[in-house]
Amino acid sequence: MTMEFFINDILYPLLNVVGVLVGAIGFGAVTIWIERRMLGVWQDRLGPNRIGPLGIGQVVADMIKIFFKEDWIPPFSDKVIFVIAPTIIMCVAMISFAVIPITPEIGVADDLNIGLLFFLAMMALGVYSALLGGFASDNKLSLLGTVRAAAQSVGYEVYMGLSLMGVVMLADSFSIRDIVEAQEDMWFVIPQFFGFLVFAIAGMAESHRAPFDIPEAETELAAGFHTEYSGMKFGMFFVGEYVGVVLASLMMAVLFFGGWHGPFLPPLVWIFLKTLFFVLFFILVRSVLPRPRYDQLMAFGWKVMLPLSLANLVITAGIVLAMAD
Amino acid sequence: MEAFTFYLTSAVTIVAMIMVISRTNPVHSMMYLVVSSISMAVIFYILGAPFAAALEILVYAGAILVLFVFAIMMLNLGHESVEQERSLLTPGIWTGPSMLSVILLGVLGFIITGESPQSPATSVSPKEVGVALYGPYLLAVELGSMLLMAGLIGAYHLGRPLLKKD
Secondary structure (H helix, E strand, C coil), X not given: XXXXXXXXXXXXXXXXXXXXXXXXXXXXXXXXXXXXXXXXXXXXXXXXXXXXXXXXXXXXXXXXXXXXXXXXXXXXXXXXXXXXXXXXXXXXXXXXXXXXXXXXXXXXXXXCCCHHHHHHHHHHHHHHHHHHHHHHHCCHHHHHHHHHHHHHHHHHHHHHHHHHHHHHHHHCCCCHHHHHHCCCCXXXXXXXHHHHHHHHHHHHHHCCCCCCXXXXXXXXXXXXXXXXXXXXXXXXXHHXXXXXXXXXXXXXXXXXXXXXXXXXXXXHHHHHXXXXXXXXXXXXXXXXXXXXXXXXXXXXXXXXXXXXXXXXXXXXXXXXXHHHX | CHHHHHHHHXXXXXXHHHHHHHCCCHHHHHHHXXXXXXXXXXXHHXXXXXXXXXXXXXXXXXXXXXXXXXXXXXXXXXXXXXXXXXXXXCHHHHHHHHHHHHHHHHHHHHHHHHCCCCCCCCCCCHHHHHXXXXXXXXXXXXXXXXXXXXXXXXXXXXXXXXXXXX
């Protein structure tokens, strides 16, 4: 084994994998702090500002607290499923990062010819986390939260998938790397504005973020499907949600806003800035919009989002077909 | 290497399927069914059908089985159903079907050993699948969509708000 082989075939891919994973979790963890500070700014209060510069040490303090809390498993719960459920959301969110090209050089399996479908499949599997967590808790409030989570996720997955098909048609590929490369001249947000709109809303609903947090609506359901969770298991649900926010933001940047493309700055800085912008957008939406009622959310999905994404699909297909001749 | 991954995944699928029918708690069975559909997706991928693999997870594991779990959860099958399932798993009930299945397994083994199975050299891209579906197999797609439409109308009929008779 030569040195060159070692660097090119072992060390480089390994660094790539570890870098993407650590970057994703790190960004997710810091997002918790960013959210609390920015909510403070937008709601005219301070937010956590005591530990470390600008209060960034709050992340560490929260982690220490969550590790030392009693990790309680209710005696009436279905123990194995209770333990498995929070790990699912973390796993699927982390695996999804594998198919996303960060820059031309960084990305784990970003040239997979079904990359986008792989991402959607992982999103679809993420539902099991809420579903099984709520079931295993054997608690009325958890069950109600789970019922809402399942109906919401299955519905919004449909629009999420349909909204991305316009992008696939324009890029002529399911590979996310090809999609980014096709945006060198024009970002897809311009021809696919409605696709972006539907994807942004569906992404928010998939990660159970306010105003789509009805599965865990604290005013009605205690904490919804994770009412019985505490300690590190709750931490998994919590961090998993924020990693999901980073994932959705990254996907918006990659699929609709040209990924790493941008003038002057290096690709890594561009993708970071674009992702940060959408993370802030998520937080802003949370700070200004109230939570809809459950039936309003479902009606909005099937009566507005579905027709919108279908119309977008048909019109895009027609234009692509007309341009091809 | 490819053969090894194929046999390993197949073993996972078969074990998961056995667990599906032998568990007494319906939600546990469903979990094994999800595992088996994911491992089936891996088999599709190994055999050069990445598109089918993605759809297997997206449609079966991600949507249909979610609704199965959903329905089971809503029925709230508690300890009685576990007892009921346990009584169904007595040897007297499963020996007959198993004997018949063993005969089929024997026949299958006889057929397979006849010629060595060839794994395809090329993998089929999503585009080729699409072209095939909307080219030679267009009729099948249309029939499938008609069936779904009928299902949709039926579901709407069952779920419609009941009209009050004055």
